[in-house]
Amino acid sequence: MEVGGSKLEVTAAQALVQALEQENIPIVFGYPGGSTLPVYDVLASSAIKHVLVRHEQGAVFAANGYARATGRVGVCIATSGPGATNLVTGIADAYMDSVPLVIFTGQVPTTQVGTDAFQEVDITGITVPITKHNYLVKDHRKLLQTIKNAFYIAATGRPGPVLIDLPQDILKNKISFRYPKNISLQSYKPVLEGHFGKINEAARLINKSRRPVIYAGGGILISQACEELKQLAEIISAPVTNTFRGLSCIPGEHPLFLGMLGLHGTRYANLAVTECDLLIALGVRFDDRVTGKVASFAPEAKIIHVDIDPAEIGKNVRIQVPIVGDVKVVLQALLPLLKKTDRAAWLQRIEELKKLYPLFYHQENVLKPQFVLEELCRLTDGEAVIATDVGQHQMWTAQYYRFKKPGAIISSGGLGAMGFGLPAAIGAQLGLPGEKVILVTGDGSFQMTMSELATMVEQKLPLKIFILNNQTLGMVRQLQEFYYDKRYFGVNFEFIPDFVVLAKAYGIPGYNIRTPDKLTEQLPEILNAPGPVLVNCLIDPLENVLPMALNGQNF
């Protein structure tokens, strides 16, 4: 904005919105309040789309779903005090799952900070442990550099959420808009290239190994290394198991795919890890849900660990070959050093394990949740984007939906935040308007954030919602069954709303489905409907998520 050679002064709020435009942010999710009014006043005339949610938690989960679906930075905005604290769960979720977010919160004027003013909370203090970094802007002249740094920090290295707290008076001050070209950070420089010597050592170990297993996680999706991963697996004939966050980084139908490992992983994936002599860990963090007792995890294996976050290497498990770097860059350096090998005996053993311990369930006349997922997978050809909530339905999705598209699962992994599903699906659909987005949720999770149905309708999003309704908090009930001698308490809902009537209240068609036949019959029409549909699947209430590794879990 130059007028006659001199910079035109704008308010900091205007500069903020212009900075978002410079960062090519097409959409922000938010909920207004007193302290963010200066920003809202400017947003009104901006090309940036503002999605008004029904609760700030919905805004941060939607930004989170948007970021996961598109690989871009998700942006959300909330007012000071309760607006800011309502974001906390969604920020923690993004931190645990390395999702890039930039979060703006309103704050009371600088003159009132620290006085327990109306709607004041110390949100930078509250979010220190759950953000990659955060800022309280005390000087309006530093706002633009702060925003520039925040987007860079959020999106690079191991991605994560960055929060910027904006006192109201700062937003009204005038500054000249000059968006910085460069970041200004003293020591933050993520390492992308792996150490050459270590990569050579990894290649030697791989070429020598007889029973390698690739253990691939969310890092593969973040660095877009799916093609390199597939090449690695095929060149060295190594089966690939995924963490929950890594699912979809290799096609579910790929012959070398072992499914998910860990607590609810396939038996054959866990046995393959137990029997392997070399574990190639790529973009993973040896989470407790994966390893169980660390001492008995991959007991015969040497471990190669590639990750962009040095702190993850050696945190939980001893590593023979640590490689700090971007997994795509490291794999590109590693692949030419590998010998093509068929490893027939090992692959035969893997096939044997797959036959001995398949995933299974008993199909009966009642509707089984696994069957719902198999049918969804069949009818969408594994190509839908599936958002889930947290609980049994999430694990059944992980086990039975065979993803074809990288990044097509939108789900809260590390934090396991119920209520994530609907708002995240809204964000994903807004980010990917051409894709079929399906929400698989449970009757417990859905009730946490179903107020966002209004947002979905308002935004005209054709989400297909499947509630796997067992009228209980199934995962907790399952834990009480296994670990607390079936003393069920606090898990059975005595009242559940009629979800079909609820859908009607929002003007959405809804269906109750109780039998497998009816599901198969109605599913094509539901999936092809041009608008949103809510399907209440009344599933077997006693169905458990199996297998369930009982090793080393503390419940």
Place this chain on the structure above:
Amino acid sequence: MYHTLTVLVANSPGVLYRVVGLFSRRGFNIESLAVGQTENENVSRMTIVVEGDALVLEQVTKQLRKLIDVIKVSDITAEEFVARELVLAKVTANPAQRGEIMQIADIFRARIVDLGRRTLTLECTGDEAKIKAFEESLRPYGIKELVRTGKIALLRGSKYAGVNNIKEEAL
């Protein structure tokens, strides 16, 4: 075992909270912590004494390096370094005991910095062992109050972690 870390951090608001919070939430024990501005007004140096084995120390340093405001982390335990701590102690001292206590002060090259009707306040600097011995020697007289700064340390010789070229963070 105890390790001495020197941590250079940007002089930004909340940086102490970020560092201390990291230690408490990850279950690392801080034995002592001293912090102050360096030769560069935009940079502070923290000297942190932490207890743990090699694995714990590896995690501590890696997690510290992840903080955006942390510029440099060095574990100087295995290096040659000079370490000092300052202690102020207020000791019961009747006029008859003053002479004895002043002799002790002499031995430790401590100084008397205040005199009360029944107390003496002493100042002493030194490494951990000296400070401990000093404290033990005063104990029989009755230590009313004692305050320590925590250890500060610098590498010996010409090795240094220069921070003069670090400009004020734009933030």
